[in-house]
Amino acid sequence: xxxxxxxxxxxxxxxLTASVVFDVLSVTANRPHLQLVGWWNLFLGFLAVLFAVIxxxxxxxxxxxxxxxxxxxxxxxxxxxxxxxxxxxxxVWRSGMNRKIMPxxxxxxxxxxxxxxxxxxxxxxxxxxxxxEHGTNVQRVRELQEIIDSLRILRNPPPP
Numbered sequence: 001x002x003x004x005x006x007x008x009x010x011x012x013x014x015x016l017t018a019s020v021v022f023d024v025l026s027v028t029a030n031r032p033h034l035q036l037v038g039w040w041n042l043f044l045g046f047l048a049v050l051f052a053v054i055x056x057x058x059x060x061x062x063x064x065x066x067x068x069x070x071x072x073x074x075x076x077x078x079x080x081x082x083x084x085x086x087x088x089x090x091x092v093w094r095s096g097m098n099r100k101i102m103p104x105x106x107x108x109x110x111x112x113x114x115x116x117x118x119x120x121x122x123x124x125x126x127x128x129x130x131x132x133e134h135g136t137n138v139q140r141v142r143e144l145q146e147i148i149d150s151l152r153i154l155r156n157p158p159p160p
Contacts, residue, residue: 003062005055009127012052015045016087020113029142039099046091049084056080068133076126083123086116097122 022038025031060073090113094101101109 003055003059005052005059006131008048008055009052009124012048013124014044015041015048016083016120017117020110022054023113027101027110032100036101039094042091042094044086046087049087050140052080058153072122072126072130076130077122079119079126083116083119085106086112086119090116130151 001078017036019041022034022041025040026034056077060077088108093109
C-alpha cells in the first residue's frame with residue numbers, strides 16, 4: 001500500500017509556515033490585508049496537518065522501521081501531534097476572532113505561532129533523519145535488512 005504521509009506532510013509544512021510568515025509580516029510591516037492571506041494558509045494548513053497526523057499514524061503501524069530509527073519515531077510522533085494541536089488551537093482561536101488577529105492578542109498569538117513553527121522544524125528534522133539516515137520505509141533498505149537478517153540466521157542458527 002502506498003504511504004501518503006511523505007506527500008501530505010509537505011503541504012502542512014508549507015502552508016502552516018506561510019501562515020506564520022504572512023501573519024508576522026501583517027504586523028511588522030503594517031500590512032493588515034496579509035492577515036487574510038495568513039488565515040487562508042492557516043485554514044488549509046490545519047486541514048493538511050490533520051491528514052499528515054492520520055497518514056503518519058497509519059505509516060507508523062504499517063511501515064518498515066530499521067532498529068536504529070525506532071526511538072526517533074516516538075519523538076517524531078510526539079512533536080508532530082504537538083504541532084497539530086498548537087495549530088488547531090490557533091485555527092480555532094483565529095476563527096473565533098473573525099479570521100483576524102486582534103491587536104491586544106497579537107504578541108501572544110504570534111509567539112505561539114512561532115513556537116508552532118519551531119515544532120514544525122524539529123518534527124521535520126526528525127522525519128528527515130529517520131528517512132535519510134536510517135532508511136525508514138525505504139524499499140531497498142527493507143530488502144537489505146531482510147538479507148542481513150537471513151544471513152544472521154544462517155551464521156547463527158537457532159539451537160535445535
